[in-house]
Amino acid sequence: MRFRESLISAHHNYLINQMLTPGFILGQANGEDEFWLLADVLLPGEKAPCLSGRFYDGKGVFLLHMQGCEIIENPGNCILRASAEGFRLLCPSGEMLLSLDTEVFANGFLTRVQGKLYDKKGSLRMEPSFESAKVFGDNHRALYAPVRSQNKASDSHEIFPLDRGETPDL
């Protein structure tokens, strides 16, 4: 019997590739001129999901740099729309780049991340799939400890692929 495996936090998880995970990285976090997406781990007491990344369009044109759910650079003139459950990040054309919705449970939180993201080569790295998103390409890893406080993804954290193998064919 085949299976997929991830980590799970008692406090907060992201739903990605139809799996729960306390946090994840696509690409090399804080890569200066490359695509990356960091959904950071929340510690008990923290309630707001923390998303950072550098996003490109399907032609590899740089659109936006986000740090901790705040826009740092925005040459693509993207629009951030906040909602009670999270936010929507839209291209000027109205097409959704990224969305984040957090569901509150009695003793925890679940954040669904969806979006259509490309890297600098114009390769698809994330697309919506069922109630979450499916990720593509190498270098995607699950996290069990936060990385944002160190301002970069540190090798000192034990991180491993979301499914400890190839990206599952969903």
Added chain:
Amino acid sequence: MKKVGENKSAKGIWVFGDYRNYFQNRVTLQLIAKGKELAGKLGADLTVLVLGHQVHQYAMEYVAHGADVIMAVDHPALKSYQVETYSRVVADLVRAWGPQILLAGATAFGREFFPRLAKRLRTGLSADCVALDVDAQEGWLIQTTPSFGGELLADVITPQSRPQMATVHPGMFQERIHDAAAVGRIIYPDVKVEADERVQLVRSKPEQGHRGELEDAPVVVVGGWGMGSRENFQRLFDLAEYLGGEVGATRPVVTAGWAGEDRLLGQTGRSVKPRLLITVGTSGALQYTTGIHGAETIIAVNRDPNAPIFKISDLGLVGDGRSILALLLETLKKRL
């Protein structure tokens, strides 16, 4: 994707996660606590099986209460419990992973589901256990269960068949404190899920009862067959109201229809841990006392001075329960 065998750490103890209502979820949390303790003795992981649809929050809750591994099967066909579908899925998982021990609460659900699962897996099942331990050297689960009509507590082992399966009476173990900082592993097996087309759920209606209230009541007044009639039994509600408590019942009382099944205490019912328990007209059969041994103080009333209930009571009153109850109510009315 990986194949079973590349990951051997889900082979230890499995607990079936029954989250469908507050009462059953508490039993699951109690089993997780005990399973974690036993897994520690065996040097194994404690895995919780979570079947259903959109069950993320329960998986997280079980990690917070001590689960090392969650085995999650999320499928629309598992949204409502169907015994055939559930037992087929769990049997496939057990055959693939080979856990040594499989536990579930002895709730109405566990009593239906686990015997069928045991039959599919061609292994034994100890029902309504009141204690569990392990022989770490042999890897045996020691299953303590009332036997011979409840007269004895027997330790049962299953030396040959695997997995070793047991249902455990609610309230036997203390659940662990919720730990929001806990992190575990979650496994999504690629198991075939097929709904049982012979059965279709038309609608479900929550049972109107006292689930949760009886377990949390500081005072519990219990009536047995010695109350003599439904009318006499009803007077226990007056006493419970004066004392700010709830009413429990023994099996003969429930069978006679004097009280509902939701008030049944003991081996096939619920377990309570009140600060004060008053038991009137109950002989003290083991089937009943397994549900009250957590009470801090027990006051027993019975006509028979040799009734076994006096062996576990802190204060015993030998006399007719109905008369003593009437006197007690009269006194309370004057004082309150």
